[in-house]
Amino acid sequence: MTELIFIGLGLNDEKGLTLKALEETKTANTVFMETYTNHMPNFNIEHFETLCGKKLQILTRKDLEEENGKKLLDAAKKGKTVFLVPGDPFIATTHITLRIDAKKQKIPTRIIHGTSIISTIISLSGLHNYKFGKTVTIPFADNFSETPYNVIAQNQKFGLHTLCLLDLRQPENKYLSIKEAIEQLLKIEEKKHQTIITSTTPAIGIARAGNDNPVLKAGFVKDILTFDFGAPPFSLIIPGELHFMEIEALLAFAQAPLEFRSLINEP
Amino acid sequence: MTELIFIGLGLNDEKGLTLKALEETKTANTVFMETYTNHMPNFNIEHFETLCGKKLQILTRKDLEEENGKKLLDAAKKGKTVFLVPGDPFIATTHITLRIDAKKQKIPTRIIHGTSIISTIISLSGLHNYKFGKTVTIPFADNFSETPYNVIAQNQKFGLHTLCLLDLRQPENKYLSIKEAIEQLLKIEEKKHQTIITSTTPAIGIARAGNDNPVLKAGFVKDILTFDFGAPPFSLIIPGELHFMEIEALLAFAQAPLEFRSLINEP
Numbered sequence: 242m243t244e245l246i247f248i249g250l251g252l253n254d255e256k257g258l259t260l261k262a263l264e265e266t267k268t269a270n271t272v273f274m275e276t277y278t279n280h281m282p283n284f285n286i287e288h289f290e291t292l293c294g295k296k297l298q299i300l301t302r303k304d305l306e307e308e309n310g311k312k313l314l315d316a317a318k319k320g321k322t323v324f325l326v327p328g329d330p331f332i333a334t335t336h337i338t339l340r341i342d343a344k345k346q347k348i349p350t351r352i353i354h355g356t357s358i359i360s361t362i363i364s365l366s367g368l369h370n371y372k373f374g375k376t377v378t379i380p381f382a383d384n385f386s387e388t389p390y391n392v393i394a395q396n397q398k399f400g401l402h403t404l405c406l407l408d409l410r411q412p413e414n415k416y417l418s419i420k421e422a423i424e425q426l427l428k429i430e431e432k433k434h435q436t437i438i439t440s441t442t443p444a445i446g447i448a449r450a451g452n453d454n455p456v457l458k459a460g461f462v463k464d465i466l467t468f469d470f471g472a473p474p475f476s477l478i479i480p481g482e483l484h485f486m487e488i489e490a491l492l493a494f495a496q497a498p499l500e501f502r503s504l505i506n507e508p
Numbered sequence: 509m510t511e512l513i514f515i516g517l518g519l520n521d522e523k524g525l526t527l528k529a530l531e532e533t534k535t536a537n538t539v540f541m542e543t544y545t546n547h548m549p550n551f552n553i554e555h556f557e558t559l560c561g562k563k564l565q566i567l568t569r570k571d572l573e574e575e576n577g578k579k580l581l582d583a584a585k586k587g588k589t590v591f592l593v594p595g596d597p598f599i600a601t602t603h604i605t606l607r608i609d610a611k612k613q614k615i616p617t618r619i620i621h622g623t624s625i626i627s628t629i630i631s632l633s634g635l636h637n638y639k640f641g642k643t644v645t646i647p648f649a650d651n652f653s654e655t656p657y658n659v660i661a662q663n664q665k666f667g668l669h670t671l672c673l674l675d676l677r678q679p680e681n682k683y684l685s686i687k688e689a690i691e692q693l694l695k696i697e698e699k700k701h702q703t704i705i706t707s708t709t710p711a712i713g714i715a716r717a718g719n720d721n722p723v724l725k726a727g728f729v730k731d732i733l734t735f736d737f738g739a740p741p742f743s744l745i746i747p748g749e750l751h752f753m754e755i756e757a758l759l760a761f762a763q764a765p766l767e768f769r770s771l772i773n774e775p
Contacts, residue, residue, distance in 0.1 A: 249631075252621065256528035259518055259623065260559075263527065292527075329623070331631035337757050340634075344760045354519065354631060354718055356526065356596070360624035364516075364598035367607075370626065371643050375668060378638070395666065401642060451621055490604050493611045 249355020252451025270320035367490025374401030516622020519718025537587035634757025641668030
């Protein structure tokens with residue numbers, strides 16, 4: 242049967258897949274995977290191939306972007322084809338064009354969703370989902386942009402939290418660190434003077450969300466800058482107004498200093 | 509070993525669990541589950557018990573809220589205890605207090621994240637994640653609130669999309685319909701006259717996100733009001749400014765009318 246199934250790999254390793262995802266992969270004719278939109282350092286390809294009884298074919302950015310996913314679409318025309326994508330397949334916008342191209346070529350598509358970094362970080366932080374504003378990605382310094390600062394400023398105006406995803410450079414597997422991300426924001430602060438990010442702004446750094454040993458550290462920017470988060474991947478939350486219960490969660494699970502209790506009275 | 513593991517069940521049925529979640533459940537001493545924060549009509553408890561080889565104990569809202577999760581915390585003190593929660597365990601804020609209570613009672617906790625409705629709806633819609641503003645829940649008419657309208661208005665001011673979760677009433681398993689949700693918004697529009705939600709506002713209704721047969725319908729409010737979405741659960745997106753690629757995705761996968769192409773020139 243002609244079919245292309247986009248499957249989310251979830252986070253961390255091959256055990257992040259759902260039972261449904263494994264079942265569909267087991268019955269596929271051809272199985273492709275990409276690892277360039279996100280890096281999964283703990284994903285054991287051999288173990289996964291044993292689990293699903295299929296050989297994995299890795300697709301590069303070139304395969305998908307320059308050659309418009311020809312290998313994948315050609316396989317899907319011949320039989321049930323699975324395309325494994327880190328996290329959830331369409332939270333990054335990269336593969337939407339591919340799904341539209343499949344439709345144009347009359348290939349039916351389905352999605353098996355996976356655990357996404359977006360909901361995982363919010364869940365792990367103990368902050369309230371409905372208090373997050375727009376999400377932003379902080380790029381490497383050579384792609385320096387004022388957008389992250391402006392998004393944080395806009396969210397703060399409404400008391401909303403900002404989830405900052407930190408950029409990843411592939412194929413080098415180079416991760417932007419929490420320190421580098423904050424330094425970029427401070428640099429824009431120095432220029433704009435809007436008191437959005439200063440050394441005393443509360444922030445929450447998160448390393449290895451979705452892994453067995455995530456590390457969270459809530460504190461003031463000056464503390465987060467010097468904190469050792471260990472191995473990547475990293476994310477950062479700049480909170481807006483904090484609810485009493487959010488502060489208690491940060492004290493219990495994110496090493497927040499007791500001074501965080503006084504943030505509840507801030508405007 | 510004294511331990512409480514919060515595990516996300518993911519969406520739809522018992523196959524929505526990750527391999528990691530199943531592995532941890534298999535090796536638990538005691539397994540609890542709650543189904544009141546979200547309804548999983550296709551979850552087959554007997555099949556799940558066979559899969560994990562454990563007997564499931566269902567916890568009610570009373571067990572968790574009035575009795576502060578005593579059953580669960582007492583079990584966790586005696587040995588490895590798993591608590592299964594629909595979606596991701598902490599995207600609803602309900603169980604954060606329980607995790608804090610566990611910590612106060614010196615019970616170590618861990619989280620195995622699951623596929624969340626939040627990322628799933630965004631992924632399914634083909635809209636761009638970083639263009640969503642604050643999320644809101646639309647309550648039943650007897651809990652009528654102007655908040656959803658105001659959140660949509662605030663997001664629209666910045667061109668941002670609004671994800672509207674529609675309320676669920678338990679234990680009756682009563683779902684707010686997309687029609688009822690829109691009617692509430694139109695009622696507030698009638699009073700406020702801010703031209704936020706009118707019969708010609710674009711909207712996207714989504715039924716059964718995360719199931720095998722989700723239905724998406726993009727159109728103008730007047731069309732969405734009369735569309736038959738079939739069985740629940742339901743969600744609604746009120747888009748802000750639409751990018752060219754977002755419109756193409758809605759045309760390909762959400763039955764959007766061709767008139768949507770002209771939205772790209774709107775402010």
